[in-house]
Amino acid sequence: EEEVVKEALVRFMEKLAPGNGNAQRWGWKLASDPCTDGWTGVRCDGDSKFVRQIILHGFNFTGTLDASSLCQTGSLQVLDLKVNNLQGLIGEDIGNCKSLTHLYLSGNKFSGDLPVSLGELKNLKRLDVSDNRLAGQLPSMSHITGLVSFLAQDNMFSGEIPSFEFSNLEEFNVSNNKLIGPIPDAMIKFHADSFSGNPNLCGTPLGNACPPSLPLIHKEKRGSISESIAIYSGYVILGVLVFLFFTFQIIKRFRTKEKAVDIEKKEKERETSSDKPSEASIEDKESIGLRSEYSVTSLESGMPTLTLLVLSSPMGKSLRFEDLLRAPAELVGRGMHGSLYKVMLDNGLIVAVKRIKDWGISRHDFERRMHKVDQVKHPYVLPPVAYYCSQQEKLLVYEYQQNGSLFKMLSGSQNGQRFDWGSRLNVAANIAEALAYMHEELCEAGIAHGNLKSSNILFDKNMDPCVSEYGLMVVENQDPSSLPHSKGLKNGNSTGALAYSTFMVDIYAFGVILLELLTGKVVQNNGFDLAKWVNSVVREEWTVEVFDKSLISEGASEERMVSLLQIALKCINPSPSDRPSMCEVAVMTIALKEEEERSITFEP
Numbered sequence: 001e002e003e004v005v006k007e008a009l010v011r012f013m014e015k016l017a018p019g020n021g022n023a024q025r026w027g028w029k030l031a032s033d034p035c036t037d038g039w040t041g042v043r044c045d046g047d048s049k050f051v052r053q054i055i056l057h058g059f060n061f062t063g064t065l066d067a068s069s070l071c072q073t074g075s076l077q078v079l080d081l082k083v084n085n086l087q088g089l090i091g092e093d094i095g096n097c098k099s100l101t102h103l104y105l106s107g108n109k110f111s112g113d114l115p116v117s118l119g120e121l122k123n124l125k126r127l128d129v130s131d132n133r134l135a136g137q138l139p140s141m142s143h144i145t146g147l148v149s150f151l152a153q154d155n156m157f158s159g160e161i162p163s164f165e166f167s168n169l170e171e172f173n174v175s176n177n178k179l180i181g182p183i184p185d186a187m188i189k190f191h192a193d194s195f196s197g198n199p200n201l202c203g204t205p206l207g208n209a210c211p212p213s214l215p216l217i218h219k220e221k222r223g224s225i226s227e228s229i230a231i232y233s234g235y236v237i238l239g240v241l242v243f244l245f246f247t248f249q250i251i252k253r254f255r256t257k258e259k260a261v262d263i264e265k266k267e268k269e270r271e272t273s274s275d276k277p278s279e280a281s282i283e284d285k286e287s288i289g290l291r292s293e294y295s296v297t298s299l300e301s302g303m304p305t306l307t308l309l310v311l312s313s314p315m316g317k318s319l320r321f322e323d324l325l326r327a328p329a330e331l332v333g334r335g336m337h338g339s340l341y342k343v344m345l346d347n348g349l350i351v352a353v354k355r356i357k358d359w360g361i362s363r364h365d366f367e368r369r370m371h372k373v374d375q376v377k378h379p380y381v382l383p384p385v386a387y388y389c390s391q392q393e394k395l396l397v398y399e400y401q402q403n404g405s406l407f408k409m410l411s412g413s414q415n416g417q418r419f420d421w422g423s424r425l426n427v428a429a430n431i432a433e434a435l436a437y438m439h440e441e442l443c444e445a446g447i448a449h450g451n452l453k454s455s456n457i458l459f460d461k462n463m464d465p466c467v468s469e470y471g472l473m474v475v476e477n478q479d480p481s482s483l484p485h486s487k488g489l490k491n492g493n494s495t496g497a498l499a500y501s502t503f504m505v506d507i508y509a510f511g512v513i514l515l516e517l518l519t520g521k522v523v524q525n526n527g528f529d530l531a532k533w534v535n536s537v538v539r540e541e542w543t544v545e546v547f548d549k550s551l552i553s554e555g556a557s558e559e560r561m562v563s564l565l566q567i568a569l570k571c572i573n574p575s576p577s578d579r580p581s582m583c584e585v586a587v588m589t590i591a592l593k594e595e596e597e598r599s600i601t602f603e604p
């Protein structure tokens, strides 16, 4: 980068991490190059000439965002400052970052208005300013045609929802603000969760009709007879519509009940004719596949017939698709591969339903995969309870785990619970053991986890960790060398090579989980290159710097922390074939845990 840009970037970092020498601590030095000298969080284009991404997610920075300095890098496309402690205004100068496509500022303490200039960032695809202290009106985004995601929940925004270009908008959330007025018609595709927590918003997604529009009422005051007629006829039409709506609902409910009785009859017939799990016609499945994203919650109408395939878990015995569809569901989160709903069934059971869209796997391969995973049981692996499969979408049902995930635990959002060294080592050893077992048992079938990360490690009712979503995310027919963390695989495009590389990716991902446990820093969607950072600190022989401060102050054994770090570094070896097998990783990690336990027993 040019000298002026470099100076501006260092200024930006000094404001972000105020304090003497803080910018230099992260490698942001004037005497070095952002692209070639490892400035933490900076990624450049292929020729290492221009800064493209700045990803400083979860660093606990307490400063401000100096958009004026930052935007002197005209090439910046991604800015990720999520989960820090940044304060102050976002600043109109952000509108000068013309190349920005992704702007992630959630989980900070930004205040004031959202800059109007954001609406001029024509290349913007994703904007996340959720969970801040922002107020005022939302700016209009109607010029940003490629906007895919707009997240502004958990702030204090007021006024009406402005105009948006909806054609590409897939994700939208303004819940928990102070917005007022009607939800625009084009937004009815979004669920109530996108708008809830705004007492003065109204419209179809929230199920509360808006009162007649204000301009009519003002005109009424002026007393024109024709206008009064217009107003009153408006009320009459509204009344008739409400009446028709309720009549329609009652008729539908009646029909649904009839259908349910029908289904039960058919089910009984099937049960008597076969022991196998029941499966409805392809037609029925497709009808569900075409239902809206929120079909899981809106089940009153046009009930689909039974299509759920129940696996061997005892919980599956009491599970029926129509109960699942009829039960209230809460959207827990949207990941890269789909959405997750918490569903509370009438019989008191609570399940998690993962909805995956566009997974290019054939139905046959998907079913085979689910049954294989179901056959292999390990106490620290959460088994799927049931699944549904259509061309367009797959649903996976798991037992709901009330105690949250490792991701939440590490990001401190888990009821302020202390997460001490012994518990972290326990998580590491148990997960290593579970993965080693699964890899061993499913090696021949070629089924690795494929999407291992701290949000897929859940705590059960005894606070034991378990791996969730095993085997869900392998993209079929993919060139193995294109998988993340699998550079260096030479075996071409064969299925065997793909399977091998996904096992290797699991080992890398486990290494990252060990790093998260050791550093207390979490990684989401590969955003912040924790592995790169740890490697750079270790190279400079400041190893102790990487460890979570709370582990140091607790007096955790530095020797064993370093040993666990060495295991992690082996797992994240850039060359997949030089990584240890999961079995070797488990042996090393369990030995370390046992050493820790012995040391506690022998302590005076």
Ligand SMILES: Nc1ncnc2c1ncn2[C@@H]1O[C@H](COP(=O)(O)OP(=O)(O)OP(=O)(O)O)[C@@H](O)[C@H]1O
Residues within 6 Å of the ligand: 332, 333, 334, 335, 336, 337, 338, 339, 340, 352, 354, 398, 399, 400, 401, 402, 404, 405, 451, 455, 456, 458, 468, 469
């Ligand atoms: N069985 C479960 N019980 C309770 N919470 C769960 C369960 N499965 C997942 N979760 C939580 O629900 C949230 C959303 O999960 P989901 O798997 O959809 O997203 P993700 O893991 O972040 O992304 P991806 O789509 O890549 O898996 C996460 O916080 C996760 O920890």
